[in-house]
Amino acid sequence: DLKDVADFPIGNIVSASKLASTSTENETFKGILNAEYNSITAENDMKMANMFTGQDTYDFSDGDAIVAYAKENGFRVHGHALIWHQSIPNWLNSFAGTDEEFEAQIEGYVKATVAHFAEAKDTGGNPIVTSWDVVNEYFDGSSVRSTLFSQRMGNDYHKKVFQWAREADPDVKLFYNDYNIAGEVGKRNAIIGMVNDFQTNGIPIDGIGMQMHLNHDWPTSDLPTAIQDISDTGLLVHVSELDVKVNYGDDITELTEERAAAQEVQFQRVGYYYTTIVPAAQQYGLTLWGFRDRDSWLYDGGSEWPLLYDNDFDTKIAHRGLVAGL
Numbered sequence: 345d346l347k348d349v350a351d352f353p354i355g356n357i358v359s360a361s362k363l364a365s366t367s368t369e370n371e372t373f374k375g376i377l378n379a380e381y382n383s384i385t386a387e388n389d390m391k392m393a394n395m396f397t398g399q400d401t402y403d404f405s406d407g408d409a410i411v412a413y414a415k416e417n418g419f420r421v422h423g424h425a426l427i428w429h430q431s432i433p434n435w436l437n438s439f440a441g442t443d444e445e446f447e448a449q450i451e452g453y454v455k456a457t458v459a460h461f462a463e464a465k466d467t468g469g470n471p472i473v474t475s476w477d478v479v480n481e482y483f484d485g486s487s488v489r490s491t492l493f494s495q496r497m498g499n500d501y502h503k504k505v506f507q508w509a510r511e512a513d514p515d516v517k518l519f520y521n522d523y524n525i526a527g528e529v530g531k532r533n534a535i536i537g538m539v540n541d542f543q544t545n546g547i548p549i550d551g552i553g554m555q556m557h558l559n560h561d562w563p564t565s566d567l568p569t570a571i572q573d574i575s576d577t578g579l580l581v582h583v584s585e586l587d588v589k590v591n592y593g594d595d596i597t598e599l600t601e602e603r604a605a606a607q608e609v610q611f612q613r614v615g616y617y618y619t620t621i622v623p624a625a626q627q628y629g630l631t632l633w634g635f636r637d638r639d640s641w642l643y644d645g646g647s648e649w650p651l652l653y654d655n656d657f658d659t660k661i662a663h664r665g666l667v668a669g670l
């Protein structure tokens with residue numbers, strides 16, 4: 345089992361509805377979750393569009409159900425994600441108030457959410473939600489992505505959000521999370537520049553989440569370089585959303601042996617470089633982004649096979665690859 349092989353937490357994604365369901369399918373899913381993993385991330389339930397239901401109004405019920413499951417079954421919860429341009433509730437998108445009023449809404453949301461989930465403790469009194477992706481995908485290449493947040497609050501909005509999160513909870517680990525940190529050198533350097541700026545100016549940040557949405561043949565040499573560069577910041581390093589596409593060129597109609605083998609190698613490489621490059625004290629964990637291929641956000645009606653389990657929940661050789669790398 346993955347969690348027994350690794351020296352750091354191994355995570356995967358959940359939803360409140362799947363955890364609540366007692367269908368055969370979901371019982372199988374929970375069996376694998378409990379056997380192989382010790383960290384969970386909400387795939388969507390703890391994003392802003394789900395929890396920020398109206399002005400000064402929050403609905404934490406799905407997140408609370410996930411936290412309750414974590415408490416009962418001994419998982420930690422990684423909070424995902426406070427600010428992401430792809431998860432904005434409709435009412436906020438069309439918010440007619442001034443920029444100051446908009447910012448007050450965001451401050452209220454961030455502080456209320458972090459404070460709420462800080463209350464959940466395990467039987468030993470330790471927090472269950474140990475970390476948050478505070479800002480997700482702030483950069484677009486090496487530039488600041490233009491989003492509702494940058495437009496309403498200015499390009500330095502991310503600094504305020506990290507500070508609000510810290511004010512709401514002095515202990516929770518605060519992560520910056522992004523994709524293509526391995527693969528896009530310009531983006532990686534922009535992130536490292538941001539970390540340096542935060543550290544110089546006393547803005548709190550504890551870790552970097554490398555999403556790791558990879559392809560079977562990409563990235564190659566930049567993968568270890570990226571993990572090294574991010575480790576060199578001295579912050580915690582989380583592989584936060586690992587999956588490996590095998591059909592990005594849409595040139596296969598079933599998972600071929602050759603692609604399955606290339607995928608196995610890619611999972612092994614991620615496990616191996618993470619284990620050997622990141623110092624133990626900085627290894628926050630490695631999180632997969634789904635169970636069966638058909639559950640993946642990349643499934644594309646059946647023309648992608650990005651994950652560790654096939655549609656019957658049997659392990660693919662990719663699973664063997666990750667185990668070998670860890």
Ligand code: XIL
Pocket residue numbers: 387388425480555585641
């Ligand atoms: C995805 C979920 O998997 C989908 O179900 C949802 O429709 C969109 O979001 N980067 C992230 C994740 O940080 O939150 C995204 O998750 C995948 C890309």
